[in-house]
Amino acid sequence: xxxxAPAKFPPGPPARLRHWSAGPLGxxxxxxxxxxTRKYGDVAGLRLLNFRTIYINHPDMIEDVLVTHARRxxxxxxxxxxxxxxxxxxxxxxxxxxxRQRRLAQPAFHRARIAAYAATMVEYTERLLHDWRxxxxxxxxxxxxxxxxxxxxxxxxDADVERDAQDVGxxxxxxxxxxxxxxxxxxxxxxxxxxxxxRVRRAVRQIxxxxxxxxxxxxxxxxxxxxxLSMLLAAQDDDGSRMSDKxxxxxxxxxxxxxxxxxxxxxxxTWWLLAQNPAVEARLHAELDAVLAGRSxxxxxxxxxxxxxxxxxxxxxxxPPAWGMARLAIEEHELAGYPVSKGMGVAFSQWVxxxxxRWYDDPQKFLPERWEGDLLxxxxxxxxxPFGGGPRQCIGNSFALxxxxxxxxxxxQKFRLxxxxxHPVVPFPSITLRPRHGVRVTLESRQPxxxxxxxxRTEPAVAD
Ligand code: HEM
Numbered sequence: 001x002x003x004x005a006p007a008k009f010p011p012g013p014p015a016r017l018r019h020w021s022a023g024p025l026g027x028x029x030x031x032x033x034x035x036x037t038r039k040y041g042d043v044a045g046l047r048l049l050n051f052r053t054i055y056i057n058h059p060d061m062i063e064d065v066l067v068t069h070a071r072r073x074x075x076x077x078x079x080x081x082x083x084x085x086x087x088x089x090x091x092x093x094x095x096x097x098x099x100r101q102r103r104l105a106q107p108a109f110h111r112a113r114i115a116a117y118a119a120t121m122v123e124y125t126e127r128l129l130h131d132w133r134x135x136x137x138x139x140x141x142x143x144x145x146x147x148x149x150x151x152x153x154x155x156x157x158d159a160d161v162e163r164d165a166q167d168v169g170x171x172x173x174x175x176x177x178x179x180x181x182x183x184x185x186x187x188x189x190x191x192x193x194x195x196x197x198x199r200v201r202r203a204v205r206q207i208x209x210x211x212x213x214x215x216x217x218x219x220x221x222x223x224x225x226x227x228x229l230s231m232l233l234a235a236q237d238d239d240g241s242r243m244s245d246k247x248x249x250x251x252x253x254x255x256x257x258x259x260x261x262x263x264x265x266x267x268x269x270t271w272w273l274l275a276q277n278p279a280v281e282a283r284l285h286a287e288l289d290a291v292l293a294g295r296s297x298x299x300x301x302x303x304x305x306x307x308x309x310x311x312x313x314x315x316x317x318x319x320p321p322a323w324g325m326a327r328l329a330i331e332e333h334e335l336a337g338y339p340v341s342k343g344m345g346v347a348f349s350q351w352v353x354x355x356x357x358r359w360y361d362d363p364q365k366f367l368p369e370r371w372e373g374d375l376l377x378x379x380x381x382x383x384x385x386p387f388g389g390g391p392r393q394c395i396g397n398s399f400a401l402x403x404x405x406x407x408x409x410x411x412x413q414k415f416r417l418x419x420x421x422x423h424p425v426v427p428f429p430s431i432t433l434r435p436r437h438g439v440r441v442t443l444e445s446r447q448p449x450x451x452x453x454x455x456x457r458t459e460p461a462v463a464d
Pocket of ligand 1: 092389
């Protein structure tokens with residue numbers, strides 16, 4: 001529950017910030033930032049050799065960096081170091097160039113356009129379920145990765161990438177493992193031919209090859225299917241010039257990767273949370289059976305699938321796929337009374353903020369019903385920010401929410417996913433937050449309750 005926020009920022013002259021070593025961060029970043037906040041409150045200084053970062057934990061301070069003073073910052077060093085993967089794509093480019101590309105891509109994410117993707121999302125999920133049998137054992141994370149890759153391939157590039165899923169999965173795993181290592185990001189230049197850098201180059205090339213194939217096929221067919229790829233291919237500068245192949249590659253690889261792994265993680269964590277919270281699961285099933293009565297979900301059902309939406313919201317609160325973010329100051333800034341000098345980093349974590357008891361009762365509990373009232377209005381804007389915020393807010397926000405809710409409804413209507421006993425499910429905070437060894441589940445097919453026997457529970461489900 002929201003307690004009174006502290007007076008916005010301490011008045012008076014800039015406070016002095018002591019910097020502590022960021023050395024132990026590498027082993028357990030989630031535990032490190034949680035402990036840091038417990039010990040030092042909303043502001044702490046971190047140092048890694050001569051690189052200084054101010055770690056902030058109050059939503060108002062985060063808003064100050066992401067929204068109010070966004071122009072004083074660029075993306076942080078970890079994302080910038082991953083330019084070998086994303087190039088000058090939307091996630092990593094800056095300034096006027098970024099703005100132009102963002103405007104270009106935006107129409108593919110407009111409400112009406114996204115609405116047209118709903119049927120594809122359900123259709124591909126149902127295709128996945130055709131292979132599922134009662135009693136099968138699966139890795140829910142891998143299944144979701146395969147599914148979301150196919151959805152992004154079809155909706156944004158009108159391409160069938162089923163046969164590529166395994167290659168992309170393996171390459172991506174390596175890129176995430178290496179890309180999140182902030183010591184490497186800061187100290188090892190990407191042009192150095194170290195064994196790891198060479199492996200990374202190979203992984204990038206593998207994904208690039210798939211994208212170049214899709215681009216070549218589209219160019220050859222000359223067909224304009226009105227999807228994002230068509231828009232990018234048709235886009236022209238004021239002088240009439242078109243996007244170079246390199247630029248196209250950067251934009252498509254960004255959307256291809258940013259557009260599926262995050263949603264797959266959300267789904268994997270959601271199945272894991274549901275399996276441990278039978279009361280929540282039962283309430284979800286009741287809603288699905290009452291609203292859908294056995295038929296496939298569609299766009300129009302979403303307003304009626306409110307509880308399913310809350311399940312996704314709550315899952316992303318506890319297991320935010322983007323678990324932490326950073327910025328690099330390009331101008332001086334006095335942040336919460338502390339001086340941020342040019343070249344200094346600012347970092348903050350969704351994992352920590354979204355589990356803060358100042359904003360959430362029982363913050364460690366999975367309680368989708370907490371979102372039924374006006375909680376979002378009562379907490380500060382940046383007490384819940386799985387999609388970031390300000391001008392660099394996730395472009396795929398609505399796409400992802402719709403996709404996650406439709407996948408949840410389509411699957412949960414037909415199957416329960418029960419955890420395989422003894423399989424460790426461990427959060428792995430790479431650039432995104434994924435389950436390190438996957439989420440192994442046994443499938444149990446379920447029949448929607450018969451119409452007439454349906455009753456939506458109204459009392460809150462209690463999560464353990
Ligand atoms: C649950 C799913 C998702 C989560 C949690 C998520 C999270 C985020 C976050 C936190 C950012 C901001 C990064 C920053 O400011 O440093 C971001 C940016 C971005 N996301 Fe997502 N995302 C998701 C799904 C998607 C999807 C489905 C797409 C595309 C289809 C997408 C494409 C992008 C792009 C292109 C950016 C860069 C936007 C810009 O800077 O203009 N994301 N995402």
